[in-house]
Amino acid sequence: GAVVSQHPSRVICKSGTSVKIECRSLDFQATTMFWYRQFPKQSLMLMATSNEGSKATYEQGVEKDKFLINHASLTLSTLTVTSAHPEDSSFYICSASVAGGPDTQYFGPGTRLTVL
């Protein structure tokens, strides 16, 4: 089946630093990847849609200058949390669907970010 990996799985950083999270589709190509954020005991909230070779589409209320998304290839999207603050601490999950395939989304294992 389609596998999506994320790196790192867990990161702790100081306030004001930037953190990069990678999302890779391991055995398929994904023209579109999605980034979600999940706070404890809450649902997943879509942050942005990452399109290969073009700018990401951000959801309302998500600061594009704070959450930088780059989709450099058909198998890699990165999310950089710039100048992270404690309120950015969350579980960040990416997903991807197979290019030209059905709508089923495959989720990465998530990255737990803790900002001190």
Added chain:
Amino acid sequence: GQQVMQIPQYQHVQEGEDFTTYCNSSTTLSNIQWYKQRPGGHPVFLIQLVKSGEVKKQKRLTFQFGEAKKNSSLHITATQTTDVGTYFCAADTGRRALTFGSGTRLQVQP
């Protein structure tokens, strides 16, 4: 924007009892998907429903899509401890992105 409501928020059952979670949308959906997230894990795709009135079964799990394509349900027969987790419904926004319901957290007492 599209909203997907899910109830109940939480359910605690004895092993062997049945469990149902319901999902309602304010708008007609093209399809609805169901995911399971174990504690500390990530969402895992269970199923997608597309047709009005569709019913699909996976062993002890029964999924239904309403006739008006605005609601859906997941029913688990004779729960087991391995069923523990949070069950989310999710609706396609039309851009392949998903709007998730609030989730139902299931706890099963052995």
